[in-house]
Amino acid sequence: MKRPAKCAPKKIQPQELAPVAEIIEQGLLVADVAIKMTVKNDIIINVLKHKRTYSEEQAQALVRRAIQELKLERESDAATVGRMRDDIQMSGYAALGEAEFGALDRKALRYREEAHEGVAEELAQRAQDSQYVARVATLATQLAWQEIGDSLKEKASHPYYGGGKSSEYKRVRQQRINDLISKDLHELVHGKPETVQQEAPAAATQQPRSWFKRALQRFMEQCRAQE
Numbered sequence: 408m409k410r411p412a413k414c415a416p417k418k419i420q421p422q423e424l425a426p427v428a429e430i431i432e433q434g435l436l437v438a439d440v441a442i443k444m445t446v447k448n449d450i451i452i453n454v455l456k457h458k459r460t461y462s463e464e465q466a467q468a469l470v471r472r473a474i475q476e477l478k479l480e481r482e483s484d485a486a487t488v489g490r491m492r493d494d495i496q497m498s499g500y501a502a503l504g505e506a507e508f509g510a511l512d513r514k515a516l517r518y519r520e521e522a523h524e525g526v527a528e529e530l531a532q533r534a535q536d537s538q539y540v541a542r543v544a545t546l547a548t549q550l551a552w553q554e555i556g557d558s559l560k561e562k563a564s565h566p567y568y569g570g571g572k573s574s575e576y577k578r579v580r581q582q583r584i585n586d587l588i589s590k591d592l593h594e595l596v597h598g599k600p601e602t603v604q605q606e607a608p609a610a611a612t613q614q615p616r617s618w619f620k621r622a623l624q625r626f627m628e629q630c631r632a633q634e
Contacts, residue, residue: 427518431525438477438530439543445473446547447554454555466544471534478530485523492516 446469453459461469487503492513494501501508508516533539 427521427525430518430522431529434481434522434526435529438474438526441477442470442473443543443547443550445476446470446544447551450548450551451554454551455558461548463541463544466548467540470540470544470547474530474534474540478527478534481523481527481530485520485527488516488520488523492520 446466449469450461450466453461491501491503491508495508495510495513495516499510501512
């Protein structure tokens with residue numbers, strides 16, 4: 408029985424590389440999105456977690472910091488690729504993680520190195536462009552507050568926060584309000600029961616400040632008026 412003839416290995420055509428300027432332009436588009444999202448997320452976290460708001464100048468400082476971080480990343484990437492090209496020139500071989508590169512990859516690596524360097528240079532210029540920084544800061548701030556507003560609206564519409572629509576929920580809710588008025592707030596205004604006061608330290612049995620008592624009393628009166 409004849410063995411089937413082996414097929415000749417398929418010749419892989421070299422990939423046509425895009426011009427470096429085009430690669431840089433694409434890299435800057437990605438950088439724009441990354442900067443805007445980084446600033447937006449920083450604002451959201453600080454507003455919701457730390458109750459901190461940002462002025463226009465502070466938002467612009469966040470933009471410049473995000474640009475600087477990306478610029479340093481691209482410079483580091485360019486340096487890494489440059490070392491790989493040197494390794495290939497010296498030993499004919501270079502590796503990055505699980506990827507391996509040889510002499511045929513030197514041209515593509517040179518393109519990649521130039522692209523990283525070009526993006527880093529453009530980012531350095533954009534950090535000095537006050538109009539660009541102001542525009543990105545405004546967009547990021549608008550996106551942040553829009554997302555915060557959407558989050559608060561969603562939270563307010565949740566039955567746990569919005570009060571629910573069932574009669575059972577409303578009945579239990581009203582009972583909780585009555586308990587708060589008749590027990591908890593009453594004890595805060597008039598003092599704890601005698602047995603508790605005897606066991607507590609002297610500092611803990613002091614009456615609340617007069618302004619606090621008046622505020623609680625007004626709140627109790629308003630709640631009773633709404634029953």
